[in-house]
Amino acid sequence: MTNTLLLPELRELLATQQTDVLKEVLKSLHPARIADLSEGLQQEEVWQLLEALPLHLQTQVFPFYSPAMQQQLVAGIGHEHVSRLLMIMSHDDRVDLLRHLQPGVVEQLLPLIDQTERDDIRHLLSFPEGSVGSIMTTDFATLPADIDVAQALNRVRQQARTVETIYYVYVVDEARHLHGVVTLRDLVLAEPTASIREIMESEVISTRASQDQEKVASDLAKYDFLAIPVVDDQHRLIGMVTFDDIADVLAEEMTEDFHLSAAVAPLVESYSQSNIRALYHRRVGWLVILIFVNLASSGVIAAFEETLQAMIALAFFLPLLIDSGGNTGSQAATLIVRVLSTSEVKLRDWCRILAKEFLVGLSLGLTMALASFVLGYFRGGLEVGLIVGLSMLGIVVFTNLVGTMLPFLLTRLNLDPAVASSPLITTVADASGLFLYFSIATWVTQLIGLGAH
Amino acid sequence: MTNTLLLPELRELLATQQTDVLKEVLKSLHPARIADLSEGLQQEEVWQLLEALPLHLQTQVFPFYSPAMQQQLVAGIGHEHVSRLLMIMSHDDRVDLLRHLQPGVVEQLLPLIDQTERDDIRHLLSFPEGSVGSIMTTDFATLPADIDVAQALNRVRQQARTVETIYYVYVVDEARHLHGVVTLRDLVLAEPTASIREIMESEVISTRASQDQEKVASDLAKYDFLAIPVVDDQHRLIGMVTFDDIADVLAEEMTEDFHLSAAVAPLVESYSQSNIRALYHRRVGWLVILIFVNLASSGVIAAFEETLQAMIALAFFLPLLIDSGGNTGSQAATLIVRVLSTSEVKLRDWCRILAKEFLVGLSLGLTMALASFVLGYFRGGLEVGLIVGLSMLGIVVFTNLVGTMLPFLLTRLNLDPAVASSPLITTVADASGLFLYFSIATWVTQLIGLGAH
Numbered sequence: 001m002t003n004t005l006l007l008p009e010l011r012e013l014l015a016t017q018q019t020d021v022l023k024e025v026l027k028s029l030h031p032a033r034i035a036d037l038s039e040g041l042q043q044e045e046v047w048q049l050l051e052a053l054p055l056h057l058q059t060q061v062f063p064f065y066s067p068a069m070q071q072q073l074v075a076g077i078g079h080e081h082v083s084r085l086l087m088i089m090s091h092d093d094r095v096d097l098l099r100h101l102q103p104g105v106v107e108q109l110l111p112l113i114d115q116t117e118r119d120d121i122r123h124l125l126s127f128p129e130g131s132v133g134s135i136m137t138t139d140f141a142t143l144p145a146d147i148d149v150a151q152a153l154n155r156v157r158q159q160a161r162t163v164e165t166i167y168y169v170y171v172v173d174e175a176r177h178l179h180g181v182v183t184l185r186d187l188v189l190a191e192p193t194a195s196i197r198e199i200m201e202s203e204v205i206s207t208r209a210s211q212d213q214e215k216v217a218s219d220l221a222k223y224d225f226l227a228i229p230v231v232d233d234q235h236r237l238i239g240m241v242t243f244d245d246i247a248d249v250l251a252e253e254m255t256e257d258f259h260l261s262a263a264v265a266p267l268v269e270s271y272s273q274s275n276i277r278a279l280y281h282r283r284v285g286w287l288v289i290l291i292f293v294n295l296a297s298s299g300v301i302a303a304f305e306e307t308l309q310a311m312i313a314l315a316f317f318l319p320l321l322i323d324s325g326g327n328t329g330s331q332a333a334t335l336i337v338r339v340l341s342t343s344e345v346k347l348r349d350w351c352r353i354l355a356k357e358f359l360v361g362l363s364l365g366l367t368m369a370l371a372s373f374v375l376g377y378f379r380g381g382l383e384v385g386l387i388v389g390l391s392m393l394g395i396v397v398f399t400n401l402v403g404t405m406l407p408f409l410l411t412r413l414n415l416d417p418a419v420a421s422s423p424l425i426t427t428v429a430d431a432s433g434l435f436l437y438f439s440i441a442t443w444v445t446q447l448i449g450l451g452a453h
Numbered sequence: 454m455t456n457t458l459l460l461p462e463l464r465e466l467l468a469t470q471q472t473d474v475l476k477e478v479l480k481s482l483h484p485a486r487i488a489d490l491s492e493g494l495q496q497e498e499v500w501q502l503l504e505a506l507p508l509h510l511q512t513q514v515f516p517f518y519s520p521a522m523q524q525q526l527v528a529g530i531g532h533e534h535v536s537r538l539l540m541i542m543s544h545d546d547r548v549d550l551l552r553h554l555q556p557g558v559v560e561q562l563l564p565l566i567d568q569t570e571r572d573d574i575r576h577l578l579s580f581p582e583g584s585v586g587s588i589m590t591t592d593f594a595t596l597p598a599d600i601d602v603a604q605a606l607n608r609v610r611q612q613a614r615t616v617e618t619i620y621y622v623y624v625v626d627e628a629r630h631l632h633g634v635v636t637l638r639d640l641v642l643a644e645p646t647a648s649i650r651e652i653m654e655s656e657v658i659s660t661r662a663s664q665d666q667e668k669v670a671s672d673l674a675k676y677d678f679l680a681i682p683v684v685d686d687q688h689r690l691i692g693m694v695t696f697d698d699i700a701d702v703l704a705e706e707m708t709e710d711f712h713l714s715a716a717v718a719p720l721v722e723s724y725s726q727s728n729i730r731a732l733y734h735r736r737v738g739w740l741v742i743l744i745f746v747n748l749a750s751s752g753v754i755a756a757f758e759e760t761l762q763a764m765i766a767l768a769f770f771l772p773l774l775i776d777s778g779g780n781t782g783s784q785a786a787t788l789i790v791r792v793l794s795t796s797e798v799k800l801r802d803w804c805r806i807l808a809k810e811f812l813v814g815l816s817l818g819l820t821m822a823l824a825s826f827v828l829g830y831f832r833g834g835l836e837v838g839l840i841v842g843l844s845m846l847g848i849v850v851f852t853n854l855v856g857t858m859l860p861f862l863l864t865r866l867n868l869d870p871a872v873a874s875s876p877l878i879t880t881v882a883d884a885s886g887l888f889l890y891f892s893i894a895t896w897v898t899q900l901i902g903l904g905a906h
Contacts, residue, residue: 028656032676153641160642167620167638184637185620188606189613203481221700223485226679243696247674250700254707255791261714262787262875263780271792276809280816283784287817290780291824297772298832305765312762318771319750319883327716327743327876331736334715338708339724356729363733364740371744379751422715422875423780430772
């Protein structure tokens, strides 16, 4: 294994100002690794380290820093220097960086940048977060269709240093209309005298800047593409999204789904960047809504007040029964939300899944009913054991079906099935669970009462 | 947009046996798109469609079919033909396919395959699911170090048709020891007379076949690599993992985390492939454990039986208070699990996060206390309102801290923080919530009782 420079060695090199050794060592490290190591350094050490790097390597390391570190560095190393970095940075990386800075800082930086580059930045910054435009880059390689492969390779070599990738080269006309794509593999394998028009793939799968980034990430992943071109209404090439953006987008969407599953509204900024006020607002809505949903449960208890008063032992098992219902429902909903979101199961399969889950719920219910019968029996005798066991069976089967159906229903209504979150299911399951519990209690009491006569 | 052949058109072409038009149309489609369209076809139509494709295109479409479809096709198109496909398929794709088939079918297929290919398949099949070995491919391109760039390009051209990618070419000696890597970009941009030793990157980040696939997927994503080489103990090159496997691995890990978050043990097979027995076993463990955790709640109610009997209105708010505690705790835990798993927050930040979450919890608690005071007041007067409001405040602040700390604690103990799942937190929060509720009830009752004297 390589890339094994350790933090103490690095600090030693920095402290003793062995700049030449440092430069040599850093050159052999991957930019991501350099950024990783910096996380353990003091602010001044990070500056010292960056200064030891050539300018083009600085621009490669920068995107790997955390947003907080980027903000500190921009504030620390001076706007002159930052603007020089921005001018040679990859077009999508620099917009990413600017999105992490305060608007005031961005407005101070932009005038220091050349007109063309500045226009490009303003253009990319104008796309909303979450859109393809916000993650695309504008430094792509292009070719005309009417040259041969040898000429094409020369043109690609000329463009290589200023573009994000030369593995996909887009074939465009003078008005930038997209006509095809050639891969570097195609160019290397083709006869040097073949024309680009002959070897290009003319059926290009493309996307729009306004499209949802999640859709494009999943397309890239599905088709195993290295990049996908972005076109405007006139089918003119305006950008490209590359494979290295997929993982970031997938991670973002994953966080969003997780938060939904716990009834947290998606955070606009990352957790660390969100202040207490923002975190409060993302969470309070659902919590207060759920308080009111819970009134149904209170209503059920009020309706059965006399039953409860007469048999206070029933109260012991209240938390057990409503929790078990919620837990079972959450499990079912989580399983179904995942299979729906990975398209493993389609909406039309609901009937088959419901039958399957009915049997799973029945098996779970019987096991849990047995366990709770034993608990109830030891606490309050046969009567309580029967009531608690039967209620558990009914509650588990019922909440399992609710947890199974809710994601299908939400999908049918074109809502995100992840809204069928554990807290929502738990709260909805409670009222029905309590109703079942007290109904069974009344029924069993009468039955045993009659039998005793 | 292209690739717009629609299902009805395709069925029309198949029904009228317009094979030539069909072949022409299919050639322009991406293999993933062909597989997508097939999902809407009858079994016989899929066979007909595959037959219209040249052999090498069949091998490209096959990996995009769902496991169930792959099983049906293998059974339907005959083992002779399948073995021919397997011999020319990409090495990782064919092992993937074989992993989806019944062991009996695999044993029938293997004897039909040439010795060398068969050995390669058996070798790759021997790695356990979830390891790097199970997703790596063995059809990589290699070069010796002592040739020049022009010679290297020729060798790469010769290998191009039989390897997974030529974008990364590994530099090895005769014993296959890994010495470096050159990208196709490097080769195209370098002087034809430069030696490979000069232009290769000799600090290669590599991995082992026994490594966890999740670790490699995150390394690929982090370093923006197209591929990462796999070496053995003697640093000999034995395989490579390519970028197109990342998305699959990330999706798998995401499903696992989701399931953990709802206290479902990870499924070994996909949901559709799991039978009722398997689904039951994945879920019953946690549910039964949580029943016993719940005994603590029953214990608290038993201890305060007299308080409850004397003031039955307290029972109305039982579900409300314990649900709110569980919901708040789940939200906090989900937020923290995510920031920990994306490394946005480190273990050492726990103190800072705890302070932040204390303030968030306090704000949430005050809001929810106000809402529940109003509810309590209307149901049972000032006394009940005060009890319910104060309890809500205490419960929300407390469960929020529990939800925040539990993921840190689990990480510290080297456990997966996703185990701090909603059901676990809900159940743990209940007992403490109930204790707080009844303690406050006793205290407020005495206080108001004293005031009335």
